[in-house]
Amino acid sequence: MKxxxxxxxxxxxxxxxxxxxxxxxxxxxxxxxKEFNKDCYKYLADIPPSxxxxxxxxxxxxxxxxxxxxxxxLNRWLVDARDKPIIIALEYVREYLMKRIVNVLGKCKxxxxxxxxxxxxxxxxxxxxxxxxxxLWSGSQQYxxxxxxxEQVVVDFGNRECACRKWEIIGIPCKHVVxxxxxxxxxxDQVGPPDEVGAPEHWVHSVYKIDTWKNTYxxxxxxxxxxxxxxxxxxxxxxxxxxxxVRAGRPKKNRRKGLQEKDxxxxxxxxxxxxxxxxxxNCKEFGHNKRGCTNGxxxxxxxxxxxxxxxxxxxxKKSKK
Numbered sequence: 001m002k003x004x005x006x007x008x009x010x011x012x013x014x015x016x017x018x019x020x021x022x023x024x025x026x027x028x029x030x031x032x033x034k035e036f037n038k039d040c041y042k043y044l045a046d047i048p049p050s051x052x053x054x055x056x057x058x059x060x061x062x063x064x065x066x067x068x069x070x071x072x073x074l075n076r077w078l079v080d081a082r083d084k085p086i087i088i089a090l091e092y093v094r095e096y097l098m099k100r101i102v103n104v105l106g107k108c109k110x111x112x113x114x115x116x117x118x119x120x121x122x123x124x125x126x127x128x129x130x131x132x133x134x135x136l137w138s139g140s141q142q143y144x145x146x147x148x149x150x151e152q153v154v155v156d157f158g159n160r161e162c163a164c165r166k167w168e169i170i171g172i173p174c175k176h177v178v179x180x181x182x183x184x185x186x187x188x189d190q191v192g193p194p195d196e197v198g199a200p201e202h203w204v205h206s207v208y209k210i211d212t213w214k215n216t217y218x219x220x221x222x223x224x225x226x227x228x229x230x231x232x233x234x235x236x237x238x239x240x241x242x243x244x245x246v247r248a249g250r251p252k253k254n255r256r257k258g259l260q261e262k263d264x265x266x267x268x269x270x271x272x273x274x275x276x277x278x279x280x281x282n283c284k285e286f287g288h289n290k291r292g293c294t295n296g297x298x299x300x301x302x303x304x305x306x307x308x309x310x311x312x313x314x315x316x317k318k319s320k321k
Contacts, residue, residue: 004039013032014044018054059171062170113210114201119172133146141156141157143155145179162174178200
């Protein structure tokens with residue numbers, strides 16, 4: 001798609017279609033793309049939505065990831081072992097996994113929360129959004145949750161479902177479910193879910209819990225002795241490596257980058273921030289960062305920079321005179 005329809009507008013339309021969690025929301029996003037460009041709409045319409053649109057996912061994976069970033073992280077750490085012989089490369093992978101397992105076990109040991117650090121950070125944002133919603137109880141295990149801009153969904157605790165489908169697809173209760181749980185805990189006379197209510201974290205899928213994270217890394221990789229202590233083999237012949245064809249030029253070590261990655265890389269080799277809306281960590285407003293903030297805050301570097309710029313301009317004028 002990027003080869004034929006490039007630009008931020010097409011990218012935003014694509015992500016609106018891909019991140020929609022319900023079929024009506026997906027259809028509205030596709031209709032907006034059709035009004036914007038019919039040829040691009042036809043290109044995406046020919047691809048089955050179950051392969052790229054979250055609204056058509058079954059929820060079996062229990063994740064909100066639409067990219068292969070997890071594979072790229074492992075690929076990045078193994079870049080130093082690519083040009084090594086096979087045994088040395090495998091030893092590099094083994095040692096890396098040993099260190100990774102130990103690091104994760106250390107984080108699990110120091111964590112006293114019910115969820116993993118990533119899930120905890122994500123769930124805190126959801127709980128803040130849930131405080132802005134209003135809840136109506138129907139007298140059964142279903143709740144009507146109303147939000148701004150005409151948002152209205154039904155939460156069904158009996159089937160563990162929400163009309164927005166985020167709870168089903170991702171596995172983490174959405175803001176509508178958390179708001180209904182808050183209402184349920186505040187009213188003891190209501191007929192609650194089939195099991196104990198407890199904290200909202202108890203309704204998160206088990207894949208995000210710290211106990212599951214610990215069980216995933218219970219299998220350790222044992223160390224081995226070096227090559228000098230390996231037993232000698234009684235094979236009567238010597239195994240020779242295959243003939244290597246040396247090509248002209250310096251061999252490439254880095255992986256081949258995709259078309260979208262090449263466009264986002266600047267001249268110094270780092271990812272470009274072109275087209276990204278910056279958010280200030282002081283005033284939380286978009287359009288600038290902490291260094292250029294003029295709304296006060298902890299640093300105040302933005303005001304200093306503006307004063308220095310004005311004084312430097314006057315000094316230059318005096319020197320010219």
